[in-house]
Amino acid sequence: MATMGGDQRQMMEDAAEDKFPEGLRILVVDDDRVCLTVLEALLRRCKYQPTTVMDAKTALRMLMAGKQQFDLVITDVCIPDMDGFKLLELIRLEMNLPVIMLSVDCDKKVVMKGIEHGASDFMVKPVRTHELKNIWQHVQRWRNPKAISHISDHDSDVQRVQPATADKSKLSGNKRNVVDDSNKHNESTCVSATHRKPRVTWTIQLHNKFLEAINQIGLDRAVPKKVLELMNVDYLSRENIASHLQKYRLHLKKVNSNHSGDAYERWNSSYNMNN
């Protein structure tokens, strides 16, 4: 990777605000040199800023080392030193980045697996430019999760329809349009995944920040909205905090009733898994 001077970085930040999708930093992981090169060229053509690596370990090391150096990761399913899904999992666990999976075939099971592991998207090789042009949307989704439109109409699941009051649409005429997917596979198009916010992991750091906020506000006056503001962590939602606050208060109650000294320990120990 090229080291960049302050000027360049500044330029990129400007770009990030003005013409947002340009200059997006993308890490591409694929063991096939040809694919890698092609992909790199295509990404460049889309005005992105690709970095290529050929194995998972290097990818991880780069991601971990400089924090927040990338906006998006694209990885092949088959990479030598690690299962692509494993890599996906790790990235999702350790960092807050959208990941796009890549594969040569569109086997439903594989795609499914990608989705289940939290891939933002799944593309089938060969990837075309027009598919890449739009991948910035995943970054945008990540940064602004509020804009997520719940398109959960992908199964024949009996959608539990509440009587009159449940209608969220503002339009009076409620058209329940189900986009028919008559073309289940056009070859080499990207199969769009359900975009789902990653489950929040309350690391010790995050929890400490939470505590800090609570201390500042005062436990009794602490409400999710205020805590959210004070914490100022962009990927957290009010609901996330509400949930955690609920758990925290429950925990406090326990501690108060039976104050066995190790209750505190127990609370903290549940955060020692990672970070």
Next chain:
DNA sequence: TTAAGAATAT
């Protein structure tokens, strides 16, 4: 209409 907090669901 929004948000808190309890109750459930995953």
Next chain:
DNA sequence: GATATTCTTA
């Protein structure tokens, strides 16, 4: 168990 989502209430 942890976190998300739904439900009820204010």
